[in-house]
Amino acid sequence: MENQAIQSVILDDENSTLVILDQTLLPNEKIFLRLTSQNQIWEAIYSLRVRGAPAIGIAAGYGAYLGTKESKAETYDELYEDFKKVKEYLASSRPTAVNLFWALDRMETRILKEKGKTPVEVKNALKDEAETIREEDAKVCETIGEYALSLLKDGMGILTHCNAGAIATAKYGTALAPIYLGKERGVNFKVYADETRPLLQGARLTAWELKEAGVDVALICDNMASIVMKEGKIGAVLVGCDRVAANGDTANKIGTSGVAILAKHYGIPFYVCAPLSTIDLKCAHGDDIHIELRPDEEVTSKWYEKPMAPQGVKVYNPCFDVTDNKLISAIITEKGIAYPPYNESLSKLF
Template identity: 65%
Template sequence: MNTIIAALKTVRLSEDASAVIILDQTRLPGEEVYVSLASAAEVWNAIYKLKVRGAPAIGIAAAYGIYVCSRQIQAAAFDDFYREFLKIKDYLASSRPTAVNLVAALNRMEKVVTGHPDLPVAELLRLLHAESEAIRAEDAAACRKIGENCLSLLKPGMGILTHCNAGHLAVSEYGTALAPVYLGEERGYGFKVFADETRPLLQGARLTAYELHKAGVDVTLICDNMASIVMKKGWVQAVVVGCDRIAANGDVANKIGTSGVAILARHYGIPFYVLGPTSTIDLACPDGDSIVIEERSPDEITDMWYTSRMAPEGVKAYNPAFDVTSHDLITAIITEKGIAYPPFNDMCK
C-alpha cells in the first residue's frame, strides 16, 4: 500500500497495551494528532464525537477499548470481573447505535470471557488482548479482499464517485469503498475520483479528499448537490460507497445522502456498488426499516462549521447521521467473501 497512507495508524494499542491510540479525525485535514484513550469515558467520547469513525474502525476501537478497561477491573473472582466487564460493554455499545461492527466486536470480546469461566483473570486478559488484535488483523485482510473483488468490476481510467469516507481512515488498512481505488493506483489504473463533501460533517471534504490527495490519487471534491451534474456529463462510470449496516434483505445504512446518490446513479444508468466486510451484515435485522438511525445535534447543521450561527435562532433542524438505501437500487454488495447480486439471498454463504 502507499507508504504515506499506511503510516497513518487510525487505531492501535499503545506499546504497553494500557491505552488505545487513535488518529483524531476531527482535527483533519489541518493537523495529524494522535490521542491516547485510557478510560471507558474517553473511548465512548472518541467514538461518539467521531474522533474515530467508520464502522470497522469503531469496532476495532471498541475491542481495544474494552480490553484496556478490563485491565483496570479490580476483581479476582470471575463473577465479579464479568459483572464489571458487562457494565463497560453496555456503556461503550451506547456510543453509536447504527454501525453493527461496534456491538459485534464487543460481543466477540464478551464471548472470550463467557467461554472461559474457569480461567484466572490474568489469563482472561491475555485472551482478550489476542482477540482484539485478531479483530484488527481480520479487518485488514478483509479490506484487501474487498478491494480485489471490486477491482474486478472496474476498468482503468474510470471515473468513480464516492460518498462520505470509507477509506484507510475508516478501517485498519486500505478501506472498504476506497480499497479498489488504492489497489488500482498501485497498478496504474489511473482512476479519477469524485468525492462528495458529505454534509453535515464533511467527511468527504475533510477525510476522503485528504487521504486520496495525500496518496497521489486524482481526486476532485464536489458538493453533495453536484453529483447529478458530474454524472450527466459522463464523468462517472461507477459509484462506490461503504456501509454501516446491511440488513438481511440487502437494504444498506450508510452516511446520510447515500440513498440520494443511489437514486441518481439508477437514473443515469451507473452501477452502484456497496463495499463492506461481512461483519456489517446483520441477519437479525430483516430490512432497512428495522435499522435504528442515529440522530445528532442540530448544532452540526446550524453552527459547527461557521464563525457565527448560519441559521436563524429557534429554527428547527433535523440531523440524521444515516439513511437507508433500498436493496433494489444496489447493483452489487461486495464483501471479502465475494460479490453478491440481487436478490442478495446468499451474502453470508
C-alpha cells in the same frame, strides 16, 4: 502512499492507552489522542473522533480489553461482571453502527470461552481477541478491494460518498480499497468525492487521504453528483456502509440514498462495499435500522465562523439514511460479490 502508514486506532498496552487519530481535526491538524479512560473512549466513538464502521469495531475491541484490564477482580466470575459493565457502557455510544456491537459481542464470546481461567489469563485472551479483530480487518479490506477491482476499468471515474478509506479501517478501507490497490498496480481512477454534509467526511477525510496518497481526486458538493453523472464523468459509485439488512437495504451516511437514486436514473452501477461484520441477518429490512439523530449545531454553525442559519430555527439532522436494495447493483464483501436477490445471496455468504 504515505497515509498507508497511518493507523487510526492503535493499542499502547504498556501504558494501558488507546491511541486514535482524531478525525474531527482533519485535514488541518493530524493529532493522535491518548485515551486512558472508558469515558474518553466512549466520547471518542460518540463524537466521531474515531469513525468508520471497522475502525469503530477495532476501537470497541481495544476499549473492552482496556476496561477489563483495569478490573481488580480476583475471580473469573467477578471479572466477567466487570466486563459486562464495560461492554454495556461502550455499546451506548453509537446506536446505528453494527460493528460496534459485533466487536463487543465477539469480545464477550471470547471471555466466555475462557471461563474458569485466572483473571490474568482472561485479560491476555481479550487482548489477543482485540488484536485479531484489527488484523482480520486489514485482510478483509484488501480482499474487498480485490473483488471490487474486478468490476472496474483503468481510467474510470468513481464517485464516493462519506469516507470508507484507510483511516476508517485497519488498512486500505472498504470503498476506497480498490483505488489504493489499483494505484499500487498502475491502475488509476479519477475519483469524485462528495463533500458529505453536514460533517464533511468527504471533504475533510476522503479528499485528504486520497490527495495524500497521490490519487487523482476532485471534491464536489453533494448536490453536484447529478451533473457529473449526466456529463458522463462517473463509471461507477462505490460507498461503504454502517449496516446491511438481510434483504440488502443498506444504512450509510446521510445522502447515500440520494446518490443511489441518481445512479439508477443515469444507469450507473452502484456498489456497496460491506465487510461481513456489517451485514446483520437478524435485521430483516431497512425499516428496522435505528437512525441516529445528531446535534443541531452540526448543520447550523459547526463549520462556520458565524452561524449560517436563523437563531433558534428547528433542525432535523439524521446521521444516516437507508438505500433501498433495488438501487444497489451489488454488495461487495470479503467472501465474494452478492447480487440480487439479496435475501438469498447474502445468507449464502455466511
